[in-house]
Amino acid sequence: MKTGTTPARTLKWALIYAALLAGLLWLHDPFQISMDAASSTVTFVYQQF
Amino acid sequence: MLPFSGITFYLLFLVVVVALYALKGVAKNRISLASTLLGISLAYTLLYYPRPLQIMVFLAYQCLFTWLLLFKWKRMHKLIGSLLLALPMILIKFDWNVQDIGFAGVSYITFRCVQVYLDGDLLRDKFNFRDFVSFLLFTPSLLAGPIDRYERFRSDTEQGWSRLNGKALLAGWEFIAIGLLHKFVLGTAVQRYWLSLLDPASTAVGDMAANMYAYSIYLYCDFAGYSFLAIGLGRMMGVELPANFDRPWLTQNPQEFWRRWHISLGDWLRDYFFRPIYKSLSSIPKLRNWPLFKQNTALFSTFLLMGMWNGLEVHYVASGALFGVYSAVFNTYQYHSRKHQKDIWGRTPQWLATWASRFIMFQLACFALYIFSGRFPYIP
Numbered sequence: 001m002k003t004g005t006t007p008a009r010t011l012k013w014a015l016i017y018a019a020l021l022a023g024l025l026w027l028h029d030p031f032q033i034s035m036d037a038a039s040s041t042v043t044f045v046y047q048q049f
Numbered sequence: 050m051l052p053f054s055g056i057t058f059y060l061l062f063l064v065v066v067v068a069l070y071a072l073k074g075v076a077k078n079r080i081s082l083a084s085t086l087l088g089i090s091l092a093y094t095l096l097y098y099p100r101p102l103q104i105m106v107f108l109a110y111q112c113l114f115t116w117l118l119l120f121k122w123k124r125m126h127k128l129i130g131s132l133l134l135a136l137p138m139i140l141i142k143f144d145w146n147v148q149d150i151g152f153a154g155v156s157y158i159t160f161r162c163v164q165v166y167l168d169g170d171l172l173r174d175k176f177n178f179r180d181f182v183s184f185l186l187f188t189p190s191l192l193a194g195p196i197d198r199y200e201r202f203r204s205d206t207e208q209g210w211s212r213l214n215g216k217a218l219l220a221g222w223e224f225i226a227i228g229l230l231h232k233f234v235l236g237t238a239v240q241r242y243w244l245s246l247l248d249p250a251s252t253a254v255g256d257m258a259a260n261m262y263a264y265s266i267y268l269y270c271d272f273a274g275y276s277f278l279a280i281g282l283g284r285m286m287g288v289e290l291p292a293n294f295d296r297p298w299l300t301q302n303p304q305e306f307w308r309r310w311h312i313s314l315g316d317w318l319r320d321y322f323f324r325p326i327y328k329s330l331s332s333i334p335k336l337r338n339w340p341l342f343k344q345n346t347a348l349f350s351t352f353l354l355m356g357m358w359n360g361l362e363v364h365y366v367a368s369g370a371l372f373g374v375y376s377a378v379f380n381t382y383q384y385h386s387r388k389h390q391k392d393i394w395g396r397t398p399q400w401l402a403t404w405a406s407r408f409i410m411f412q413l414a415c416f417a418l419y420i421f422s423g424r425f426p427y428i429p
Contacts, residue, residue, distance in 0.1 A: 016226060023234025027241070 224281030232274025
């Protein structure tokens with residue numbers, strides 16, 4: 001990944017962080033501080049490996 | 050606590066990474082980075098990873114037999130040696146009443162051991178148990194890869210504490226942010242609001258298509274996200290794990306697909322399964338003038354094995370076989386295309402041919418992954 005700062009890169013990472021923050025707040029209960037629901041997917045997908 | 054599965058893991062490794070960077074000035078003259086990483090991986094495996102006793106017994110078995118095969122039993126046939134290393138995995142995978150010795154991630158450790166053994170002639174002089182165990186148990190890639198190579202891993206750790214710098218920290222953090230977005234936002238959203246609402250038993254074409262696309266997109270988000278997280282944490286700890294996904298939906302043919310999807314597995318299968326099979330077939334005098342047959346047989350066998358490795362259920366085997374058929378058909382097309390200097394796209398504009406190939410390959414890949422999922426109603 002490039003580490004130089006350009007307007008396009010700044011915009012890209014602003015969008016990524018906004019989507020990440022909004023998505024985590026929307027999909028995971030911040031007061032529960034747990035990602036157990038998502039952790040089940042790890043078990044589901046990877047235990048076969 | 051499986052890697053990357055819950056908030057505790059992230060907090061634990063936040064502390065580990067902060068401690069590594071804070072103490073590197075003091076530590077660099079007293080202990081090597083390689084030994085430190087081994088200590089971290091061992092501590093995590095023993096204290097937090099499920100079934101630590103089983104892993105330690107397995108590790109002892111792999112260390113003993115890898116050493117014997119590399120240094121004492123040099124003349125043993127490579128196939129027998131590889132089967133010896135893969136024996137515990139085979140017993141666990143095929144459920145031969147040995148579940149008590151099983152643990153999550155057994156395949157990935159086995160793949161790494163087989164790589165060390167088969168590349169033994171190149172790295173015998175560089176082999177030592179500290180690096181070998183650290184390579185096998187490296188926490189970010191312990192459960193589900195990416196499947197690293199011993200000499201590459203060792204070349205990183207040998208560079209020492211200088212690997213831990215601001216650039217590595219930033220690159221690692223970027224991978225982790227992308228991984229979190231894929232796995233815990235996109236993957237979870239697709240799973241919760243699309244995939245889980247579908248009826249997998251429905252045979253209506255629309256429902257089957259929805260199942261096919263939803264599962265494929267979910268699997269990509271979840272698995273690519275996991276791989277980005279592993280690569281990110283590895284970078285922060287000074288190890289540059291290989292890439293595992295590279296925009297697989299832009300693939301134009303089946304062979305390119307495995308250079309973009311689960312790349313480290315595709316590379317491993319190519320180097321340690323496809324090539325030996327092709328070499329064995331090439332040594333048969335009767336097949337000397339049958340290059341296409343040899344290539345297609347090796348391709349199909351490789352993908353069939355990959356399907357069987359996931360499990361002996363019909364949907365896994367069928368999915369592997371289907372990927373094998375895709376690759377063999379494409380290989381045959383390429384062979385004749387080169388021979389007769391003719392292309393299926395003829396005078397079609399390049400951009401149109403590229404996007405049409407991508408569209409077709411997307412459908413084919415999604416269909417094979419749909420079968421893999423076990424949700425395809427005609428193949429249980």
